[in-house]
Amino acid sequence: MVTKEIVLAALKNCYDPEIPINIVDLGLVYDIRVDGGKVDVDMTLTAPGCPMHVPISTDARNKIQAIDGVEQATIHIVWEPRWTPDRMSDEAKKSMRF
Numbered sequence: 604m605v606t607k608e609i610v611l612a613a614l615k616n617c618y619d620p621e622i623p624i625n626i627v628d629l630g631l632v633y634d635i636r637v638d639g640g641k642v643d644v645d646m647t648l649t650a651p652g653c654p655m656h657v658p659i660s661t662d663a664r665n666k667i668q669a670i671d672g673v674e675q676a677t678i679h680i681v682w683e684p685r686w687t688p689d690r691m692s693d694e695a696k697k698s699m700r701f
Contacts (some may be wrong), residue, residue: 611632612626614663618668630692643679644667649686660680
């Protein structure tokens with residue numbers, strides 16, 4: 604059975620290529636909805652117009668689709684609320700020396 608926790612664990616293996624921190628610890632993942640084999644993720648990027656939009660969202664979708672039981676994964680890029688460094692995990696802040 605697919606759960607939010609399993610999806611979140613998979614997304615911890617997805618990194619912003621410009622920042623060596625996974626997208627979960629960066630605070631980019633806002634919401635995960637699981638309905639049977641369908642997974643929808645609302646996430647953002649560190650800045651509007653980020654040139655890494657396609658590689659990051661494609662990697663996130665691929666990581667989710669690799670989970671046993673996932674039939675469809677959709678990544679929704681959202682801009683509200685706007686991302687700030689405050690959304691980062693304590694570990695990520697320490698790594699980035701915030």
